Amino acid sequence: MKRSALAASALTVAALAGLTACGGGDSETDAAGKPGTGATASKAEEVSPAERLAKLMITKADVGEYAVEEPSDEFVFAKSPDEVTLDKKVCAPLAYAMNQLPLGAPQADLTRVASKDGLNGGYTYVTLTTYEDGGAKSAMTGLSKAVASCGDGFTAKSKSGTSPYDSVTAEPTTKAGDESLAFKSTMTVLGTTHTLHSAAVRRDDVIAVYFSVDGRAIAESRPSDVKLAATVVEAQNAKLG
Template sequence: MKRAALAVVSVLSLTSALTACSGGEDTPSDARTTPKAKQITPAQRLAKAIVTEDDLPGYNVSELEAEYAFAKSSDEVTVDKPGCAPLAYAMNQLPLGEPRADLTRSAGAGYGKESIYITLASYEPAAEAESVLAGLAKAVRECGGGFTAKAGKNSTAYDSVTAEKGTAPGAVAFRATTPFRGITHTVRTQVVRDGDVLAVYFSVNGFAIADSRRPSDAKMPAKVVTAQNSKLAQ
C-alpha cells in the first residue's frame, strides 16, 4: 500500500560602547540590542509537531513513499461526485483546502496490522481550519452512498461512507467501505483541529487488501491519535 526537527539559533549581538572624544562619557548609542530569534516557518512547525517513534513505542514511523501515493496533489484527483472530494483527499493523504504547509507520516505496528497515515496541515487564519473541517463534515453527511475517485491510472471506489464518533472533542470521523478483487474492506478516517492545524488520521489494513483473500476492518488506534493530539497541544 501507499507508502524535519527544527533548531532555532538565536544569536545575541552586543554593541560596543562609544566614548565621546572630549570627556570620555558614554553616548546614548551605548545601549545593547538583541536581534529577534528566527521566525519558524509553517513547514518547520509541523516537522516539530509530527509524531516520531519516540512518541509511539511499538510503531514504525516513516515518511510517505511517493511511489505508493494515489496522487501527487489534489489537482490530479477527479471524483464522480464533486461534493465528496474532501473525503477522497482525506483518505489519500492529500491536504484539505489550501494549507500553508502539510506533512504526512505513516505509523505501522507490524505485519498484518493496520497502518495509520497522519497528515498535519496548517492554515491562515485559524478560522480557515475550522471552515475546512466543517466542509469535511458536510461531505460525510452527503456521501453516504459512496463515490469513485480517480487519479491517472489509479481508481478507487467507495461503496459507502458512515459517520462515526471521534475520539477527540469536535473531531470528524467516518468509516468507508471499498471493494478490491471482490472483497470488501473497511477503512477509517478521523480529523481533529488544534487551533490552525488539522490532523488527519487514516487507518487501513494494506496487508489484507494486498492478500485479497479476506475482508478487513481497520480500526483507529486511540494510542496514535492521543499521542499526536497531545504533541500538537504542547
C-alpha cells in the first residue's frame, strides 16, 4: 500500500469507527467558411482550468525533502461533495476542506499530498480549485462562515461511514494571497483525540486548501496533533503569486 493510501485509509477507519460568432478573419471561420488563422493560433494558446492548476501545483522540486504524490482514491471518505451529508448544513465547507473535496462550484480541482518522513511524519494535503468570476470569493465566504458557526462540532456522513468532529476553532494565520484563514478541528476515534489543522488561501480566482493529518497515529490509536508543513504551504502560496 502506498504511504498516501495509509493516511486516507486511516481517516476511513476513523469514520467507520463512529465517526463553453461571427466576424472577420480572426473568428472561428472566415467569410469563405474556412478556419480563421487567428482563431487557430488563439486556441493553441488557451489553457484549460485543469491545465492551469497542474502548472500551479507544487512539485518535489519546490519543497526539497518532501515527497509530493497523487493521493490514492481507494480509501477516500467521499469522491464528490454530493456524497456527503451533514447534520449542520453550514458546516459542509469544513467537511469538504478536510476531505480534499472542492469548495463551492469550481471549474477544476486538483489534490496532491506531501510527506517528509513517510509514515512517521504525517501528511499535508494540498487541494487547488479554480473558479469563474466571483466563485472563489463566495467559496471563501462559505468556509469562513462555517468556521465561525461550527465551534461545537458537526457530523459528516458518506458511504464510507460517519465522521464526528468534536470542535472547530479558528487559528492565527500569516496573511497570504488576497485572503486567508486557518482553523483546527478535533475528532475522537476509539477513545483517542486527534487534532487536525487546515488553512485556505485565495489568490484571484484560485483557492488553495491545506489539511494535515497523522494517519498512522489514528490507525494505531495514538493521540495526534500534526501541524501543516510550513515548507509546503509557503511554496504553494508562492506559486499562487
